Amino acid sequence: MKLTPDAAGTFAIAPTPFHHDGKIDETSIDRxxxxxxxxxxxGVTVxxxxxxxxxxxxAEAEAVAVRFVKRAKAMQVIVGVSAPGFATMRALARASMEAGAAGVMIAPPPSLRTDEQITGYFRQAVEAIGDDIPWVLQDYPLTLSVVMTPDVIRRIxxxxxxxxxxxxxxxxxxxxxxRLREFQKDGSLRPLSILTGNGGLFLDFEMERGADGAMTGYCFPDMLVDVVKLSKAGQRDLAHNLFDAHLPLIRYEQQQGVGLAVRKYVLKKRGIIASSAQRKPGSVLSETAxxxxxxxxxxxxxxxxxxDLELRSSAAE
Structure with missing residues (x-):
């Protein structure tokens, strides 16, 4: 089923599992x-x-995307197709959709500065992949250095x-x-799903501001699922209590340069991926970390x- 503006809930951002030698770990993708x-x-975003x-x-990107899509079954899969050139973007987008993906995600290249450059880029991107493919606009100025105001997002x-x-x-x-939800109330913006990232760092209040759910890679996606559901059910204190308990780890995971290493380390400890390895160049956690x-x-x-991963490990033994 293709992605629609009604999409809501938790879409986990998936890391790509690798073996220690840098080869893609297909078994861990399945798990x-x-x-x-x-x-x-x-859903899952890859x-x-x-x-x-x-x-x-x-070829590897297409293989990873297709592997996730085929394994996901009832879950919707969004494939990140951002690329320096539109030919590469189109090829991955079309291959992913043919395999059964729900949609694709496109981020602006860091070179964009003016509002006209930003809106023009996304018009060209849609022309390249085809207007029959539903897509997600990624707004991540802290990393991509492209600032999109609510007015620019509305225009896109x-x-x-x-x-x-x-x-x-x-x-x-x-x-x-x-502001975006106000645009929808006054009729100047059509229906739009809003899922939030940033490692889940502000998920508690983002849900209260009108977000439809989370799309991030925190190492406990099950917590994200619970917070989103509690927020939607109006159980504010319970949602905040659970979120607050995880906040120190969320904060630690948000460190630039080591965040992915932390996530993979915890996912490995949880028995979900076989190795915490990143493909080079990549960061490695020190013993102290x-x-x-x-x-x-x-x-x-x-x-x-x-x-309680030590308890889990003991039970498994």
Whole structure:
């Protein structure tokens, strides 16, 4: 089923699992996909920034995307297709959709500066991939250095009907969500799904501002699922209590340069991927950093037993 503006819930951003030698770990892709389904994710986004997409060649990227899509079954899969050239973007987008993907995600290249450059780029991107492919607009100025105001986002969405979702990752960005929802109330913006990223760092209040769910790679996507559901059910205190318990680990994971290493380390400890390896160039956690993560997990486990990975390991033995 193709992506629509009604999409909501938790879409996990998937890392790309690798073996220690840098080869793609297909078995871990399958296990990771099954895990996302088991914990209640509505979808999975692959080949994003977290997915180390620039480290894959075209054939590898297509193979990874197709593997996730085929394994996902009932979950919707969004494929990141951002690329320096539109030919590469089109090829991956078409191949992914033919395999059964729900849509694709496009981020602006860092070279864009003016509003006209930004809106013009996305018009050209849609022309390249075809207006029959639903797509997600990624708004991540902290990393991509492209600033899109609410007015610019509205213009992109209104000029391109195939844009059905915003991946909101501005920081601070709560007022941006509010402004976009105001546009919808006054009729100047058509329906648009808004899922939020930034490692989930502001998910608690983003849901209250009108977000439809989360799209991020925090190492406990099951917590994201729970917070989104609690928020939608109006159980504010319960949502904040659970979120607050995870916040120290979320914050630690947000460190530039080591965030992916932390996520893969925890996912490996959870038994979901076989190796925490990144394809080179990539960061490696020091022994001290691993001890700090383990300490955060031990503290979190006092409130959320899913973080008691030592207990899980003992039970498995």
């Amino acid at each position: 990771l996909t099954d895990f996302y389904a088991e914990v209640g994710c509505e 080949l994003g920034i977290l997915g180390e997409a620039p480290k894959l060649d075209a 969405v209104m000029e391109n009907p195939s844009c059905v979702m915003l991946k909101h990752e501005d920081w601070p960005g709560l007022e941006k969500i509010t 691993r001890e700090e993560v383990d300490y955060l997990l031990s503290r979190l486990a006092r409130i959320d037993k899913r973080a």
